[in-house]
Amino acid sequence: MSNLQDESAGVPAPAIVVRGLGKRYGDKVAVNDIDLEVPAGSFYGLVGPNGAGKTTTLSMATGLLRPDGGSVWVHGVDVWREPLKAKSMLGVLADGVRLFDRLTGRQLVTYSGRLRGMDPEMVAERTEDLLRVLDLEDAGSKLVVDYSAGMTKKIALATALIHSPKVLVLDEPFEAVDPVSAANIRSILADYVGRGGTVIVSSHVMDLVQRMCTHVAVIADGNVLAAGTVDEVRGTESLEDRFVNLVGGRAEAGGLQWLQS
Numbered sequence: 253m254s255n256l257q258d259e260s261a262g263v264p265a266p267a268i269v270v271r272g273l274g275k276r277y278g279d280k281v282a283v284n285d286i287d288l289e290v291p292a293g294s295f296y297g298l299v300g301p302n303g304a305g306k307t308t309t310l311s312m313a314t315g316l317l318r319p320d321g322g323s324v325w326v327h328g329v330d331v332w333r334e335p336l337k338a339k340s341m342l343g344v345l346a347d348g349v350r351l352f353d354r355l356t357g358r359q360l361v362t363y364s365g366r367l368r369g370m371d372p373e374m375v376a377e378r379t380e381d382l383l384r385v386l387d388l389e390d391a392g393s394k395l396v397v398d399y400s401a402g403m404t405k406k407i408a409l410a411t412a413l414i415h416s417p418k419v420l421v422l423d424e425p426f427e428a429v430d431p432v433s434a435a436n437i438r439s440i441l442a443d444y445v446g447r448g449g450t451v452i453v454s455s456h457v458m459d460l461v462q463r464m465c466t467h468v469a470v471i472a473d474g475n476v477l478a479a480g481t482v483d484e485v486r487g488t489e490s491l492e493d494r495f496v497n498l499v500g501g502r503a504e505a506g507g508l509q510w511l512q513s
């Protein structure tokens with residue numbers, strides 16, 4: 253398959269290739285046999301309305317949710333045939349997955365690094381670095397169960413970064429995060445991409461995706477409506493206008509006449 257060429261052939265394999273990936277829940281088709289290709293070294297945005305299938309797609313692409321059909325490769329490694337090898341290259345911030353929240357933030361990040369087989373000294377150093385840049389130093393000794401939503405998001409991000417993966421898959425990383433922390437996270441991710449890493453991020457904030465991402469895919473009702481570089485997808489419009497045109501569904505102004513003081 254041309255898109256799975258390995259690096260030995262002189263052509264870098266894409267970071268992630270998705271082919272014919274599908275998932276149903278009863279009668280509901282959450283993801284409809286989609287194809288996606290995430291170039292290595294790209295900052296890839298996945299956007300779509302609520303319920304479009306973003307989380308389901310990212311969960312299947314990272315080996316967290318078994319697809320009904322289709323395949324996913326991470327740097328040429330089949331996620332569902334060689335999960336350990338594929339997962340060793342991934343750092344994942346999943347949506348709605350429970351953390352070990354009876355650990356402190358510091359313990360949780362340390363545990364994630366040790367689970368990845370990292371040297372304890374390196375884990376300790378990186379844990380402190382991550383707590384510092386994510387403004388969680390003071391909260392490092394507090395139980396994760398007592399964290400706010402934004403703090404929980406940030407500590408989960410730290411667990412995804414600790415082993416310096418080749419590919420970062422982040423479901424809504426900025427949700428509930430304060431603007432200063434969000435700016436810090438954006439620069440961490442931009443540096444990471446600058447050093448050759450690949451980031452896939454789902455977001456509802458079109459302006460952010462337009463400014464931050466090199467590539468974008470718009471999905472709705474489990475289908476990919478458009479995918480490519482941000483400039484290819486948006487054309488002469490803003491990404492937000494393009495998104496609304498592709499997806500539709502703007503409610504008529506004044507639809508709630510009864511809503512008044």
Ligand SMILES: Nc1ncnc2c1ncn2[C@@H]1O[C@H](COP(=O)(O)OP(=O)(O)OP(=O)(O)O)[C@@H](O)[C@H]1O
Nearest residue numbers: 277280281282300301302303304305306307308309
């Ligand atoms: N465990 C589940 N059981 C039944 N239906 C589900 C389940 N998980 C997701 N769905 C359905 O699959 C569809 C896609 O959901 P998904 O969470 O992937 O969307 P999303 O694009 O991430 O949405 P949002 O932007 O609101 O987070 C939705 O219709 C949702 O109701």
